Amino acid sequence: GAVVSQHPSRVICKSGTSVKIECRSLDFQATTMFWYRQFPKQSLMLMATSNEGSKATYEQGVEKDKFLINHASLTLSTLTVTSAHPEDSSFYICSARFDRGSYEQYFGPGTRLTVT
Amino acid sequence: GESVGLHLPTLSVQEGDNSIINCAYSNSASDYFIWYKQESGKGPQFIIDIRSNMDKRQGQRVTVLLNKTVKHLSLQIAATQPGDSAVYFCAENSGYSTLTFGKGTMLLVSP
Numbered sequence: 001g002a003v004v005s006q007h008p009s010r011v012i013c014k015s016g017t018s019v020k021i022e023c024r025s026l027d028f029q030a031t032t033m034f035w036y037r038q039f040p041k042q043s044l045m046l047m048a049t050s051n052e053g054s055k056a057t058y059e060q061g062v063e064k065d066k067f068l069i070n071h072a073s074l075t076l077s078t079l080t081v082t083s084a085h086p087e088d089s090s091f092y093i094c095s096a097r098f099d100r101g102s103y104e105q106y107f108g109p110g111t112r113l114t115v116t
Numbered sequence: 117g118e119s120v121g122l123h124l125p126t127l128s129v130q131e132g133d134n135s136i137i138n139c140a141y142s143n144s145a146s147d148y149f150i151w152y153k154q155e156s157g158k159g160p161q162f163i164i165d166i167r168s169n170m171d172k173r174q175g176q177r178v179t180v181l182l183n184k185t186v187k188h189l190s191l192q193i194a195a196t197q198p199g200d201s202a203v204y205f206c207a208e209n210s211g212y213s214t215l216t217f218g219k220g221t222m223l224l225v226s227p
Binding site: 004006032034041042043044045046049091093095097102103104105106107108109110112 | 124148150152157158159160161162165205209213214215216217218219220
């Protein structure tokens with residue numbers, strides 16, 4: 001099956017710093033990647049949709065200047081949390097889709113971000 | 117039995133029982149639905165999907181039922197095993213090929 005990786009799996013950063021999370025599709029080219037955020041005991045909330053080579057589309061209420069998304073290649077998307085605050089602490093999960101006509105998404109293992 | 121916690125409903129079953137996890141979806145125009153399993157600290161794992169032109173689909177030990185009239189989806193797990201313990205989410209295609217996830221149900225399987 002399709003494999004999606006994320007790096008790092010866990011990261012702790014200080015308030016006010018920025019942290020970058022990478023999402024890679026290992027065995028297929030992803031035309032679209034998605035970034036989700038998940039708080040404890042809650043569901044996945046879509047943050048943004050990212051198509052290779054174009055600007056990401058952010059969901060309502062998600063600050064695009066705070067959560068910078070870059071999808072420079074068909075196998076890599078990055079999410080940068082800028083000026084992190086403790087309330088940004090969460091589980092960030094990416095997914096990838098290789099066919100715009102398909103609904104199926106392959107999920108990464110997630111990145112646990114803790115802001116101190 | 118089934119109980120509702122602060123955020124996540126929980127279904128507790130004995131090993132070997134059949135489990136039924138329910139999901140109500142919101143968008144009558146949704147045409148594709150997926151069930152995911154999420155273990156603690158991991159990303160969601162695909163279990164089974166169903167398109168809106170079907171009302172039942174079976175996989176290995178799992179069956180998904182779709183009732184479009186009442187916008188209800190269920191996941192049946194036969195002969196539940198301790199390894200099935202996880203949080204289960206339904207997701208619907210909410211337009212533009214994005215997925216909207218349900219609130220999730222925690223399944224606890226006792227040996």
